[in-house]
Amino acid sequence: MADQVVDVVIAGGGPAGLSAALVLGRSLRRVVLIDEGKPRNAVTRRSHGFLTRDGTEPEQLRMLAREELRRYETVDLRHDTVVSAERAAGGFFQSHTKEGLRVTSRMLVFATGMKEKLPEWPGLLDVYGRSVFPCPYCDGWELRDAPLALLGSCKSKLLAHVQLIRTWSRDLVVCTDGPAGLSAEEKEQLHERGIALYEQPIAALASSDGQLTHIELEDGQHIARTGAFLTDTGAHEATDIPRQLGVGMEPRGVYQTGNHGLTRIPGLYIIGDAKHAFTGVAGAVSEGYEAGVAINHALAIEDW
């Protein structure tokens, strides 16, 4: 493999990378997809909101996609981790993996997603992905009308978060784990809507078998709640290889990309959560398709 040049290496086999591989494989492009198999949604039992697969287990969704891809001899699926990549002679990319594989490719796609750095509240890991979630579009329906909490601060965006979560339940409290950063007028708006604001530090999240039961504040108060959303999961890029290749970062902590995920480095693309921080499965699949089409088009012009 080291001496052959494949058309595209895709790092990351979540919905974004798998979708790009499908388009490119069907375009007779030789694709090597390398996935370490640690997606951020592995903690959750059901993935919601993707048409025809609403409520499917995240791993089941990826397994179905891999099964479909195995029909295409143009796509080589590898369980491995891309540990480095560099520009090689002739404008190619050379990618190296943990298992010692070296692959040279004309194009390189990062669909490596994000990793969370969750707040360090005792008990959070017991409930995260079970009854406390990052995204209401993913899990709001399952928690509709339940006694909910919004956990965390996020300062300037806090009120927007509250307005959003209130879509799914009017029985809502906000625990900011420190000063909320809201004006007196904004606090009054919460009060008028019956939304209690707790600015005391959060001591722990209590639960039973993954089910949140109450939030313990440092001053000893217990707030009974059965579900919650986080304002911020501390998500950061899963890999800094694109940065080593010369891709800059946006102030909000994601890579700088242009149309179809193309970066300022010719032939280097970034798609899915790695591009947008949180695309959802449908968004990631769509980005993989879009980038796959753009890459095939660019290769077709090169081959002309």
Ligand SMILES: Cc1cc2nc3c(=O)[nH]c(=O)nc-3n(C[C@H](O)[C@H](O)[C@H](O)COP(=O)(O)OP(=O)(O)OC[C@H]3O[C@@H](n4cnc5c(N)ncnc54)[C@H](O)[C@@H]3O)c2cc1C
């Ligand atoms: C708790 C939780 C629940 C969610 N629930 C939903 C939901 O219900 N519905 C929904 O639409 N979305 C949901 N999401 C969001 C969804 O998981 C993501 O938006 C989506 O998976 C992004 O797809 P992706 O392909 O960009 O990244 P990912 O799915 O994260 O896939 C990235 C892959 O790249 C691999 N990788 C990383 N670095 C390397 C490397 N160096 N080499 C090789 N492989 C690498 C990772 O291990 C992973 O397998 C949820 C997210 C979380 C955190």
